Amino acid sequence: MIKYSSQTRVLVAVDCIIFGFDGQDYKLLLVQRGFAPEKEKWSLMGGFLQPTESLDQAATRILKQLTGLENVYLDQMHTFSHPNRDPVERVVGVVYMALIDIEKYEKQINDDFHARWFLMKELPQLIFDHEEMVQMALNRLRYKASLHPILFELLPEKFTLPQLQALYEGLFDTKIDKRNFTRKLLSSNILKKINEKDKSTSKKGAYFYTLNETIYKDNGQNMLNLIPKNEMPAILE
Structure with a gap:
């Protein structure tokens, strides 16, 4: 078998x-690392690429092996390649990201590696450069959500405008x-009003809406920006 000579192998x-998202709060799924160094410290779901698999296949395998989650769409985000990012040896890290409805997937999660959801504002210390990875992913998610209605995927079949606003405020950690917000949403025609109210939080109640699937699929990418312009610099940092 021919190999490239005089080249250093890199993991x-x-x-x-x-x-x-659990309907109220954004959270991050973490596991306890199963081997040294930093054994039993909190970590992202990680593992090494095997010779017979692609990066996408490795991400799917690692996620299922460490948490039990499967059929989750993972988006390749960035590659971290600082020579000293891992204290053992040279390791290049490829990061994948997903945003899911916790309730939809909670029955899949196993406890083999103590997989646990943490509130974004109460994260424990993470190993290596994982905090940098999370911050970059959060900025990327905010940027995407500021331009396209990707957060709508987290909503139940029917929802109220206050629930939708809370979804955006929670991600951007700001008041809108x-x-x-209501004017931009309704002018987009992406929502359909239902003659039914949610009175769980007030006597007056709030009307339920559903997603206009046709407009969402055809024109969702052209929706008006729902995030105030003064939030954009923070998103793009």
Whole structure:
């Protein structure tokens, strides 16, 4: 078998960042690392690329092996390649990211590696450069959500405008002007109003809406920006 001579072999690791939304809060799924160094410290779901698999296959395998999650769409985000990012030897890290509805997937999660959801504001210390990975992923997610209605995928079949606003405010950690938010949403025609109210939080109640699937699929990418312009610099940092 022909090999490239005089070349140093480098390990390739795949790390999976899984953001979740439980209807109220955004969370991050973490596991306890199963081997040294940093054994039993909190970590992203990670493992090494095997000779017979692609990066996508490795990400899918690692996520299922460490958490039990499967059929999750993972988006390849970035490659981390600082020579000293792993204290043992040279490891290039390829990061994948997903945003899921926690309730939809919670029955799949196993406890083999103590997989646990953490509130974004209460994350433990992570190993190596995993905190940098999470921050980059969060910025990337905010940027995408500021341009396209990807967060709608986390909503139940019927929802209220306050629930939708809370979804955006939670991701961007900011307060959004209710009047402007509602005006932009309704002008897009991406929602269909239902003659039914949610009265669980107030006597007056709030009307339920559903997603207009046709407009969402055909014109969703051209939706008006739902995030105030003064939030954009922070997103792009």
